[in-house]
Amino acid sequence: MIALFVFLFGISIGSFLNVIVFRTALSETIVKGRSKCLSCKHSLCTKDLIPVFGYLFLKGKCRYCQSKISWQYPLVEFLTGLVFLAFYFKYHFGIAIGFPVEGFDILLLLARDWIAVSVLLLIFIYDLRYSYILDRFTIPTIILVLLLNLWLGLSVSSLILGAVVIGGFFLVQYFVSKGKWVGGGDIRMGVLMGCLLGFRDGVAALFLAYVLGALVGLGLLATKRANRETEIPFGTFLSFTTLLMLFLGKWVIEWYLALFV
Ligand SMILES: [Zn+2]
Structure with missing residues (x-):
């Protein structure tokens, strides 16, 4: 019911x-x-x-x-x-969710995830249709999920490190390419990924987005539905893999680590 x-x-x-x-x-x-x-x-x-x-x-x-x-x-x-x-x-x-929570915090955790997936779906659709990641979607969400995650007791250093590394990854590309490879929206998206997922899961989501983007890109090239100039809406891939890591994070990491044992 x-x-x-x-x-x-x-x-x-x-x-x-x-x-x-x-x-x-x-x-x-x-x-x-x-x-x-x-x-x-x-x-x-x-x-x-x-x-x-x-x-x-x-x-x-x-x-x-x-x-x-x-x-x-x-x-x-x-x-x-x-x-x-x-x-x-x-x-x-x-x-299993990877860190201990109980009671009222479970509800907060669910609320955080529902808010996050709503915004991720928004970014997914909007970037796919209009090729923009809007600050009005990312920036309020960054603040909100960061506060919720701090309240829930996630590692502060992991969240900050994730935001700095993933956001910084796009920031460097932004400066090197003078805004041609990535847009400012990607930088905010990177910060959001770090603040939501923390360092480990955030970097995994980033990596998965590149793998998925490459696969889809090759698929489109092979079926001649795209050429080398076609722009791939990367925010769409980032939001998809972020959603995936939010849901499956622990299992993805365990599966990945098991490959090396
Ligand atoms: Zn009508």
Whole structure:
């Protein structure tokens, strides 16, 4: 029963993430007015706005102008629901998390992860669509997760070291290439990864993002869907592997270390 509630909560947050992505891109304020159809500008009624089900009920078309609704909406909603549920189960079943927490702190930990994955999903979609990692997503999250992590008793030195090393990694590239290889948003993303995951898991997420980026890049080249000039939205890979390490961190590290024993 709680699981169902968590899932519905997740898809509602997913629905909100869609709104943030599109309204940020159109530089409208988040709360201004009712949601409208992006084609005919007709205000949408409440039942059209029900996450996932509204889309299914309308068969993916606007009620008023019949234009297609982006499948990004239900997909993001559904995925957010699944991810929220996954993190809930992780703590519900007391799966090893690498550092000791109990009682109220478990709730804080879950809250931290839900906030973090919401922002990571935002960065994932936004960078994929518009090739930008926005400071308004990263900077408030850096402050929030850092405070929560300090409260939860994570190693201060690990968090700071992670932020400095991963952020610094992008900062150096930024200066060397005069902003051509990476953008300023990547630097803030690096800091966020360090403050969220700490040094060890953060560096692992960075490394995995390069591996994944290379694999996807090669795949696109091989299938001729990209050429050497195609820009890879790296924030998309960074947010994906950060989410992965947030969920699986301990196991990924143990598996990796086991390769050398
Ligand atoms: Zn319409």
